[in-house]
Amino acid sequence: MKVAIRDDDTSYFTKPEDLQKAYDFLRKEDCVSLSIVPFAVPVHRDDVFPYGKDIKFGYYDIADNVELLEYLKEKKKQGKYDLLLHGYSHEYKWDDNKWIAEMKWKSLDQLNKELPNGKIHLEKLLRTSISVFVAPNNSIDEKAISVIEELKMDYSGIIGVRDRKINLKYVVNFSKRWGFRLIKKIQYPGIMNYGKHRELNAYTIDDYERLIYEYKICKKKKVPFVIYTHYWQLNTDEKAKKLLEKIYNYVVEDGAEIVPLSRCFK
Template sequence: MVKLIIRDDDCNFFTRPEDLEYVYRSISDFPVTFAVVPEVTDVYGGCPDTINNTTPRPVGENKKLVTYLKQKLEEGKCDITLHGVYHGYKFDKDGKKIPEMIWRNNEPDLCENLGRCKKYLEETFDYPINCFVAPSNRILKEGVRAVYSNGMNYSGIIASSFNREFSLKSFVNYIKRWSIRLFLGFPYPGVMNYGTHLEMNATNRTSYDFLKKLFHYCDKHDMSLAINVHYWHIRDNEEHYKGFFDFIDYALAHGAVPTRMSDCFK
């Protein structure tokens, strides 16, 4: 049995409930896990809804969105994780984007900042937040420490640079993660235990054949499978995601259980 998770990143102040309804209209009962930005600025090159916004906009000020998501939470039809602080990028001298959890890595108040954002989402949605998602899926050691110090798990995967604190558990996870990548060609699915917290990656590949192959691996090894998408990209590139929705239908027909990300960490 495969627990199947859809992790949808970038839900923020500018998100319209009608867009979420439209994007997931064919699987309206599937409990999507929304990675929510608490105080969004401009997600450069990403979410087009935030373009040219330079002032942090708290998601709680979008009352329509909050009401919509709270209703979904009450019905058990969605999940919420913390997705950065502003989701803001900085740029190096060559104009390359630096994701938020990279440039924030050495901030002395990083742990307090994530704790503040976690509390804000919990109060806004009256819902416990037990998972963090890094903008652009990139994070360093201090960021991971700030995540688990605030009682959260992490949706992501250890990088080739070994961006985790060294321990026996992290070393074993590193070997498992890269062995699967080397021999099978996909990132390690399922939950990894670091002792301090749990981690679960969400693949960002949405082709039918890739997901079907990954699904059967997870089914054989009794693992959960999470897929990372962005509602705004599905909305604006609907045909590109036909394989993704075809796969969801296939997986459900073959016994997959729609699951919230937070439930995989229990």
């Protein structure tokens, strides 16, 4: 049984010790899948990175955090981290009295320029190829998905409604996933093939019983079980970390292997 832990928001603002601290309970054979922002802004909605500091608004290139890059390259080589793309800047926009996530408010033109650029930038810096995309705030739509398809990437995330191009595959997948959701009350487990890209849901770490239920369904269907969190959350919220550890202990005792998320698509 494959289990992947996806950790979002590694960026210029991340210190190696932040990641080490968040995952200090893992065994040496385990792998965490980091979704990385290439040119992060320091503000995500009302959260400021790093916490409590007065920082100038702007786009912070991960290339300028050499210590982090060296650390990631080394750990990637050892199989401890899998590297994924998490948007471009993670910038939110305040519109119509709510925060709109990056993939939703940016135009197709802008995404067509930025996403390939961000992907190549990370691949060069980290000397690896990146094949999985994670949308900031798990929000994505048809236009951003078309850019992901051009980049030949797969998508990890929670699947919304009316956010994909409508074709036969979409209709089939739509009925499959919503039928499943109605009966089992959980997001569809397993890979959905949309023709030009594939998608695999990541479950939110919110409730122990619910996650074990989701895990068991994935196991029964022989599909990977993916959960997602944020290192900064694990380092600031004791309850969140305890919950992750509890789930981790359960799946490991059950014989699951903690694998790179990219491998779940293979």
